Amino acid sequence: MIQEKCSKCGYFPASNRKFDTIFCPFCFAFSPKDKEHFEEYCLEKVNFQDIETFRKNFLVRGMKQKEGMIKQSSSGKIMARAPFGYKNEKGFLVPDLNSREVEEIFLEFLNGDGNLTKLSNKHSLSINGLKKILKNYSYLGKIKFANQIHEGKHTPLISSTLFNHVQNKLENLKIK
DSSP: OOOBOOTTTOOSSBOEEETTEEEOHHHHHHSOSSHHHHHHHHHSOOOTTTTHHHHHHOOOTTHHHHHHHHHHHHTTOOSSSOOTTEEEETTEEEEOTTHHHHHHHHHHHHHSOOOHHHHHHHTTOOHHHHHHHHHOGGGGTEEEETTEEEEOSSOOSSOHHHHHHHHHHHHHTTOO
16 A cells, blocks of 8 residues: 655645545644635645644544543443433433333343344333343443443443343344
8 A cells, every 4th residue: 555645734644535635634634525615725735844733632523522431431431321221310320210120121032032022012112222222231230332341330230141141142043
């Protein structure tokens, strides 16, 4: 693979493309979306050494927020709304009135014939909602965020043995 330099500032290597023009991540992030303004932007040449200070501290949009969310999830805080069976209190999961139903769902699926439609109707859930419950690490007392699993600070609603047996059954039935 041939490495190229940014057509805006000359920084090497550059790999981002827009309208068949090569940019470094910094210049690419600030490039206009429409072609008319984009061409003007390309004509304004910049020396990469002039923007080196900015480049060192530059994070792609959303990265700072994502890093903060990863830090929060690694400390056991939830990053989304509370899953069925929990409520969110100050960023932490607390079992709610439906918490016993979660274990029932896991047990009924494990001991049943694997018919998701029947089980979802019984618990007034959509089939996708039921699958989300059956695959959710939160019920083990863990937090999953950005494909990483962290120890949560909340009470597990099921055992890891029950969770693992359900995951095996889902896999054997080829349920995704």
